[in-house]
Amino acid sequence: MQKKQELYSGKAKSVFATDNEDYVVLSFRDDTSAFDGEKVEQLNRKGMVNNKFNAFIMQYLADKGIPTHFEALLNDTESLVKNMKMVPVECVVRNVASGSLVRRLGVEDGLELNPPVFEFFLKNDALHDPMINEYHIETFGWAKAEDISKMKELTFKVNEHLQKLFADAGMILVDYKLEFGLFKGEIYLGDEFSPDGCRLWDAETRKKLDKDRFRQGLGGVIEAYEEVAQRIGVKL
Numbered sequence: 744m745q746k747k748q749e750l751y752s753g754k755a756k757s758v759f760a761t762d763n764e765d766y767v768v769l770s771f772r773d774d775t776s777a778f779d780g781e782k783v784e785q786l787n788r789k790g791m792v793n794n795k796f797n798a799f800i801m802q803y804l805a806d807k808g809i810p811t812h813f814e815a816l817l818n819d820t821e822s823l824v825k826n827m828k829m830v831p832v833e834c835v836v837r838n839v840a841s842g843s844l845v846r847r848l849g850v851e852d853g854l855e856l857n858p859p860v861f862e863f864f865l866k867n868d869a870l871h872d873p874m875i876n877e878y879h880i881e882t883f884g885w886a887k888a889e890d891i892s893k894m895k896e897l898t899f900k901v902n903e904h905l906q907k908l909f910a911d912a913g914m915i916l917v918d919y920k921l922e923f924g925l926f927k928g929e930i931y932l933g934d935e936f937s938p939d940g941c942r943l944w945d946a947e948t949r950k951k952l953d954k955d956r957f958r959q960g961l962g963g964v965i966e967a968y969e970e971v972a973q974r975i976g977v978k979l
């Protein structure tokens with residue numbers, strides 16, 4: 744597989760074409776951003792840690808029957824993935840109240856949510872990723888009704904598997920965001936799963952082990968990501 748020209752560069756990852764139009768190279772950079780790109784820093788080793796973390800999780804989910812875009816780990820910071828048409832929607836599941844839910848509804852941070860809460864957001868930094876529902880997605884043509892149901896179903900299935908994976912390693916999966924895309928007409932899990940896009944707390948101490956350390960300037964960001972990786976058995 745030969746890596747070709749850069750197709751797209753996002754806030755933390757870049758996408759490169761390959762000599763096969765069905766596949767692209769996902770390149771994980773050290774850039775770390777928050778607040779719709781307002782806070783940006785370079786964190787040493789982050790590209791490597793997230794690339795390997797994501798490869799581990801994507802393979803774990805594929806083993807559980809979740810269709811993912813992941814094909815192969817290429818090197819420390821790059822993976823080969825399916826060339827998908829991304830659905831511009833973020834799927835969020837919350838097991839514990841935190842972040843924007845707390846700000847929006849005034850509920851207590853750390854409140855257990857039973858059943859878990861599901862939310863859709865439009866992927867649009869300029870509009871600050873507004874919350875949307877199934878009607879907006881269908882009406883504005885961001886995805887078809889059957890694909891919306893599929894994304895929701897898969898996001899909940901991921902919750903079952905990952906809640907257990909992290910719980911067995913002494914952590915609480917507070918919430919997470921997934922993105923999906925279409926490849927040859929079918930929905931696949933895309934983007935990445937790493938501590939950049941979820942909240943993970945130590946089950947005993949409730950220490951934050953995710954990007955909230957960066958958002959809140961708590962320090963030890965990559966050290967926390969590495970601790971999570973080590974606890975679930977990711978080889979860095």
Ligand code: CDP
Binds near residue numbers: 844918942
């Ligand atoms: O992170 P923030 O408080 O602004 O938003 P949230 O709605 O509480 O985020 C819910 C979960 O989705 C958290 O784990 C975020 O890290 C993740 N998320 C993300 O990865 N990317 C976004 N653009 C928004 C949320």
